[in-house]
Amino acid sequence: MLSDYLQWADLIRKSLSEELSAEEQRLLDRWLTIDRNRKLYEAILQERDFAKVWEESRAFSGYMDFRALESRLSGFPSSDQQKHRLVRRRWMMWSLSACAVVALSFSLFLYRKHCVHPPIEHQYSSAVLILGDSAQSVVLSDQAQTLSDGAEVKVAADGRGAVLSYARSAAEKSDSEAMPELNRLVVPRGSDYRLLLADGTEVFLNANSELEYPVTFCGPTREVRLRGMAYFAVTRDTLRPFVVHTTRSQVQVLGTEFCVSDYPGSANLTTLVNGRVAVTDTQGGEHALLPGHQAVITDGTCEIREVETMFYTAWKDGFFIFREASLQEIMEELSGWYDIDYLLRGNGLETLRVTARLKRYEDIDRVLDVLSRMEEVRFRKTGRTITVTAVKTP
Amino acid sequence: MEELDEITLEETLFIENGECFRELYDRYFCALCSFAMRYVEDRQLAADLVQDAYVALWRLRRNFRSEAAVRSFLYTATRNLALNQLKRNRIRGGRLNLETDDVLEPEEVQSVMSSEVKRQLVSLVEGLPRECRRVLKLSIEGKSYKEIGRIMNIAVSTVRNHRIRAVKLLKTRFRQSS
Known part of the structure; x- marks a missing residue:
């Protein structure tokens, strides 16, 4: 909406400086046939007194304070x-x-x-909450804050960062008439966030992830939509199944703990820690999982394997756990958590396997220090890019 | 510049470095402030809200692939922050009135558009040679070549030449930005 208006503003500016192409002129003419638009156009033309425009623009340049802004930008x-x-x-x-x-x-x-180079740090508990289907958004940090709307949502900080929580909905009506408002929590790369939904379900969102959910659950099912990776501890409610939708799967549960990961370019994974879930792939195939099972969806086909779930859920407890992992896998994981890019250079890196358990330190240096104990590789930081080079061993 | 055109890198992140972020700040700050003044009366408060919008932009910088997207984010964020501010004030003033309006009022639309038009006009005129700039300003204000000639005390043909030169300069400059 707003972006449309900005595009019309572009055309109006171009018409003033006589830079419209024939096609743009036609577009603008057509737009101006609508009465409301013409009024808008005329009102804008009224304000083109340059001396005033100039003065207005000048008035604010005194308030520009990039240094003050800079001090608030993490990783700048x-x-x-x-x-x-x-x-x-x-x-x-x-x-x-x-x-x-x-x-x-x-x-x-x-x-x-x-x-x-500035330090590369993971920013705990930082995300953006998008309210309703509007563009209304609230930037969340690890500070406690009360969100103005209705006071049903609040951010509380504890020792492990912040939790965004929704008031338990008392009215558990199953009338589906009223569509509850949907909220969306967007966690950028290099961060994470914790969320307590209206049914008491706890969700850990990993870096570069997004969850869409209703502010209260009504209707026969509790449905959320996930992009990226999240760990769910679902409150048991046998009458209202909890459903996680991703681009490639649908995971239905009654009450249990599991992790879902759906990043483009990687397999879609559902890892069950305990309880029971049913995974439906895009072709409609349904697969029941038992604890310790993992559903792997690649190219629409689903495969079930047994895994050590700890490797897939360690992130939410603050650890990296690698077993026989390639450097590529490790760097991929670091890349999301610390918001970095990486390059692998030299021969022999593909065959190297690493087993490690590391804390998810705030600063990437501490992780790299540990990994540097391997003699075969060297890490170099350039801005936000880490180059991993193979060291030739005689 | 030219020799770089051959390199193509897909999916390169847009606001990757501080330099670019700084430029976005320089470009939009004043326009956003004047837009924010639609909601709040106080200049300092308007400027603070816009700073907040930039902080949000920096956090989300990886999600933008074009300046157009950044621009609408900045205007939207400024508006939302200003509305939140208004709400807070109202609550404080004891009059709780929470109309969360996602649809822009006609006055808001005008305000967004005119802030953006003005911003572009200012940046357009900046950096042009002096005579060109004056001719362009006057002609944007709606004056005819004849009137401009009279005001500047130059021949109409000279006015026309300046105007043509101005447009030419602008074209080379803006060719890629739209």
Whole structure:
């Protein structure tokens, strides 16, 4: 919606500076045939007195305080490096939109070459809550906060970071007339978040994940939608099954603990810790899991295997556990948790297998320190990219 | 710049470095503030809200693939933060009135659009040679070449030349950004 208006604003600006192409002119003309739009257009034209526009824009430049902002940005390349900062060139910005990819990757390259590196840290309990189907969003941190709406939602901080919790819905009506409001919790890379749903179900969201759920559960089932990875401890309710939807599966449970992971490019995994769940793949095949079972969905086909569940759920308890893991797997895991990119360089890395149990330290350095004890590899940090190089052994 | 055009990297993250974030700050800050003034009366408060919007942008930076997406995020976030602020004030004032309105009011639409139009006009005119800039400003304000000639005390043909040059300069500059 708002983005549409911004696009019309682009066209209006272009019409003022006579830069409209014939096609754009047609679009704008058609848009202006609607009375409401024409009024809007005229109102905007009224305000184009340049002296005033100028003055208005100037008025706020005094409030620009990038340093103050910078101090609030975690992981921002710090201002100690300002002396190393490249001279900002206009072309960089002009090329930003269209050639963004090219120009930025290049400037990034230059930039990284010049600066001292800020620490790479996992940011505990940081996420964005999107209310309803609107664009209304609230930024959540690890600080306790009360969200204004209805006071049914609150963030409470405990020793392990914050929990976003919804008031237990007293009315367990099963009338499906009223569609409850849906909320969406978005956890970026490099962070995680904990959530207590209205039925008491506890959800741990891993980095780079998203969960959509109703603020109260009504109707015959409790349904949520997941992108990424989450650990669920579902409150038992035999009358109302709990259903987790992902792009490639549907997991139905009554009350149990399990972990679901659905990242593009990786297999869809459902790992059952205890209780019972039924996994349905996109082709409608239904598979019942027992504790210790894992459903693996790749290309629509589902396979059941037995696993040590600990390896798949250690993240929610604050550990990395690797057994006979390749460096690729390890780096992949670090990449989401710390919001980093990685490169593997040199021969022999593929065959290396690592078994380790590490705390999910806030700072990646401590993890890399431990991994560096392996003689075969060396880690190098460049900005937010970690390069893993094979060391030649005689 | 040209020699870089051949490199193509898919899926490169958009706001990858501080430099770029800083530029986005410089570009939109004032426009967002003037938009925020639609909701709050106080300049400092408006500026604070916009700072908050940028903090949110930084947290979510990996989710954006284009400046257009960043731009609508910034306007939306500013609006939401301002509305939240208003709500808080109302609660404090004892008048609890929580209409969560997802639909933009006509005045809000106008405010978004005019903030953005003005922002672009300012950045457009900046950096042009002085005469071009003056001609362009006057012509954007709706003056004819004749009037501009009279105001600037130059021949109409000169006005036209400046105008053509201005548009040409703008075109090379904005070619890629739309």
